Amino acid sequence: MRLILLGAPGAGKGTQAEILSKTLSIPTISTGNILRAAMKEGTPVGLEAKAYVDAGKLVPDEVIIGIIKDRLAQPDCANGYILDGVPRTIPQAKAMEEMGVQVDCALSIEIEDETIIQRMSGRRICKDCGQPFHVVSNPPKKEGVCDLCGGELTVRKDDAPETVRARLETYHRDTEPLKDFYRERGKLRTADNQSTIEATTAEIKRVLGI
Numbered sequence: 001m002r003l004i005l006l007g008a009p010g011a012g013k014g015t016q017a018e019i020l021s022k023t024l025s026i027p028t029i030s031t032g033n034i035l036r037a038a039m040k041e042g043t044p045v046g047l048e049a050k051a052y053v054d055a056g057k058l059v060p061d062e063v064i065i066g067i068i069k070d071r072l073a074q075p076d077c078a079n080g081y082i083l084d085g086v087p088r089t090i091p092q093a094k095a096m097e098e099m100g101v102q103v104d105c106a107l108s109i110e111i112e113d114e115t116i117i118q119r120m121s122g123r124r125i126c127k128d129c130g131q132p133f134h135v136v137s138n139p140p141k142k143e144g145v146c147d148l149c150g151g152e153l154t155v156r157k158d159d160a161p162e163t164v165r166a167r168l169e170t171y172h173r174d175t176e177p178l179k180d181f182y183r184e185r186g187k188l189r190t191a192d193n194q195s196t197i198e199a200t201t202a203e204i205k206r207v208l209g210i
Contacts, residue, residue, distance in 0.1 A: 001026065001080040001208070002102055004087070006178055007109035009167045010116040011193055012200060016109065017084045019201050023210065027076050031064060031085040038067045045070060065095045072101060080104075089174050093181050106182035107204065111193035113168050120164045124153035 001024055005013045017028040038046030039053070045066040052059045064086065072081060083103070087093040096103075122135040124144075128151030133140045140146060144153050157163060182188040191207045194200040 001210075002104045003080070003208075004083045004103050004106040004182070005109070006106055006175065006182075007193075008111060008113070008116055008171045008176075010120045010164065011109040011111045012197065013084055013109060015197055016201060016204060017082050019197075020082055020204070023205070024080065024082075026080040026082060028082045028084055029068065029071055029077075029086075031068070034067055034071045035059065035064065038070070043067075043070065061089075061092045061095050065092065065099050065101065068096070069099050069101055087178060090177055090181055093178055103187065105189055105208065106178065106187050107208065108179050108188065108190045109193050109200070109204070110190050113165075115193070116168065117161055117164050120159045121155070121161050123156065123159045125156055126151040127154045128152070 003020070005017055007013045014030075017030075020026075021028045035046075035049055039050040040046070045063060049059045049063050049067065052063070068083070068086060071077070087096055119134075122137075124133045124135065124140070125131070126133075126146035126149060129146060129149045131146055131148050132138075133146075133153060140153060145151075146153055158167075179188055179190075189207050191200070191204045194203055
């Protein structure tokens with residue numbers, strides 16, 4: 001199965017991608033990870049990307065898609081793959097089609113903005129050891145203190161409500177239109193986010209028929 005995961009920041013795409021990857025025995029291709037790997041390995045496209053990053057510029061779509069195409073040509077992708085974080089925009093999706101990157105299904109994890117804001121603003125990270133907590137779903141034994149090392153728990157800047165709202169605006173403007181793009185091609189599937197990770201996984205498996 002060649003799958004794209006869509007959904008707002010905080011919808012749980014990374015978590016579900018990891019679970020699906022094990023279930024289907026196919027790799028998850030995360031744009032950030034393969035971009036860093038290509039730059040580290042010094043591949044031709046990786047060096048091109050590094051030149052943009054070093055200059056403080058955004059890596060252009062065609063370079064990102066080139067890196068993805070190289071990655072998808074590797075043997076572990078022969079039986080399928082899960083794309084997480086790409087495409088982010090309709091121009092990227094069109095560039096992928098033009099470069100021959102095939103997908104069977106685009107799965108959108110549906111979730112209300114307010115639920116995401118509540119979920120992300122409840123996240124806490126230990127500033128010493130990096131252990132994650134959540135004030136509702138995974139609270140520390142003592143408020144504000146890490147269970148593992150006793151370090152102070154902090155709210156990441158990315159999880160502050162105003163930052164989350166700004167990221168959601170970007171998602172609705174740039175990425176959400178992809179749902180119509182894939183719907184027109186008969187490839188869109190939607191799964192409603194559930195109250196637990198396990199329930200969301202079960203709903204995704206039902207929607208995908210796996």
